[in-house]
Amino acid sequence: MHSNWRDCKAWLDNGLPINTTCNEAAKLYDASLTQYVGKYNDMNVGGLEKSMEDTLRADPNFVMGHVIKNGLNLLGTGTSIQFDNKLATDVDTMVRLCFNQQGLSDREKMHVNAVKLWSVGKMARACDIWEDILLDNPSDILALKFAHDTYFYLGYSNHMKDSLGRVLPQWKKDTPLYGYLYGMYAFGLEETNLYPEAEKFARMGLEINEKDVWSTHCIAHVMEMTGRHDEGIKFMSGTENNWAASGMLCCHNYWHWALYLIEQGDYSGALGIYDEYVYKTSKSTGAPLHFVDACSLLLRLNMEGVRLEGRWNDCYEVIRPHVDDHVLTFNDNHILLACLGANKIETVKRMMTSIKESVVKCTGDLANITKEVGLPICEAFVAYNDGDYAKAVDLMYPIRYQVWKIGGSNAQRDIYNIFLINAALKSNKQKHRRLARVLLMERRSAKPCSPLTDRLIQRTLAIHTG
Structure with missing residues (x-):
């Protein structure tokens, strides 16, 4: 240190x-x-x-x-x-x-x-x-x-990559904090789908400092995006002592670990990580970085059909102070999920109203992003919760290639892809069910090793033959 x-x-x-x-x-x-x-x-x-x-x-x-x-x-x-x-x-x-x-x-x-x-x-x-x-x-x-x-x-994934690409060659190895540049550059490479290069630089960062949590985090992303879930679990468990003490990012690294378990269908393992690390950290800090991970895990587990008992209500108590903040669209989406999951209907109505008002009153990048992408996503979540799956699809599908604007990582934004597929599977429109099938083909092409995708395909086949 x-x-x-x-x-x-x-x-x-x-x-x-x-x-x-x-x-x-x-x-x-x-x-x-x-x-x-x-x-x-x-x-x-x-x-x-x-x-x-x-x-x-x-x-x-x-x-x-x-x-x-x-x-x-x-x-x-x-x-x-x-x-x-x-x-x-x-x-x-x-x-x-x-x-x-x-x-x-x-x-x-x-x-x-x-x-x-x-x-x-x-x-x-x-x-x-x-x-x-x-x-x-x-x-x-x-x-x-x-x-x-x-x-x-x-x-802005390319900006992340190129910003480091310009600077890294100009640094001397004895410049203070030099080693951390490798993890930062690796993350930009990973987010632009340059996975082998990303892993190479992240491991170089860990050679300099085995406790470099950002380099560890980047390798977790690479293994998630390339379908190396068993290897990811082994990597996270084998390095846990090096990154678990990081108060700022350890919760998020446990989130990655839970994603591997969800992919494998190990829901009890994922819930264990949620309860012991992700929720506890979210409750302790109340920080958006942590509570968005909690909401994300619960939605993923919910869409897998896992019984969550009172976890949505507990999560709601964490996010409740932030219902009217509207600092980031990405945060708003996840805060709304907790409100919906806990069945806080009046809070949902209030939040949707305040989001629409903030779009009118506020200026800057975030107001534009909320108007173009963030608000339709929130409306899709509400429609899905109301059982209007066709409406949810009609709201989400036209903006699927714009979701990057709300920020976050590719792994974090994958929840919107999974949500769209689930909504299409549940829709009463045959067109949407056909859409679900082709989206799953697309998903398998991009990531052939995904048990989660395989399970969704099986659901599609059951609907088609049922």
Whole structure:
């Protein structure tokens, strides 16, 4: 675990001067940055949240301390300046300090501008600015990681890949945090279907640091997308001690493990992971990163015909504070699933109304994505829950090639493909049942080794011959 934090001179020597004379603030900023990039909490500094707070206690006027704190609050997608007055004030304070400080570099000013744009929904424009920073400062891993994560939210897979492809050759191996670039590049490669290359770079990252949870996560994706479920289970169980302590991503890695089990039809095993890790983490943190995994697993198990007992109600209690947030369309889709699963009809009505109102009132990338894709998906979920499977198909099928816009990974978005097939199988229209058959052919062509697909094909045959 890295602990040789950089002071003001070290930042200058690395070509990334920061506008503070407080060495304690500089070191705590480095500690915060390292934990963010590495996706872990270092309790030697009290964890990521505390180290960010302590950075600003050491120097309340340290602009980059405000940048990383506000940026991570926004990228966490659990809050927004539209309804969080403190966050709005914090962003305003960051901007004011930027304008009032002498000696602030253009790079630091650009960081402030990017976070400000993100806060008002202009996520793609924020990424443009971070890429501009990287043109002259390729070792600025905060710009690189902020852009990488935002591309993920926007579904910009090629951007994720190419951003790292431009930067990685310019880094020296002794540059702090160098090893983490391999996992980031690997993820971009995986999301653009370059699976052998992705696995190669992810394993290079793990050779440098076996606890690199992002590289582990990327290999989990590769094995999911290539149908290597037995190998995936063996890999996750064999490396569990290396990644399970990562407070930020361990829940999601367990989610991947559960996907392998669902593919194999091991529903009790998948429920065990859900109960012991995914739900418990979601309940403990209340973070969108965690509760979307919980909702996703429950829907997948539900569509497999698994009895979930009171799990939807428990999940609903986790997401309930976020029903009216509308920070990300991807989050909204999963929050709605919990409302539907728990049969909270009035909450569903309220949520659908507020989503439609937010599309009218809000501007920026997310409002457009919600209008074009997010709202039809939500309407399809409601129709399916009401038993109107034909309507669900008619809503989902025309936008199936636009779903990438809501962000997330290919593996996460696969739930929409499975949902469409299930809706088509249940529809009373013969056309939809034919559609289900050809979608399953398409699915098998893309991923020949999928027991889940085989089970759905058997259901199709039963309907056809019944």
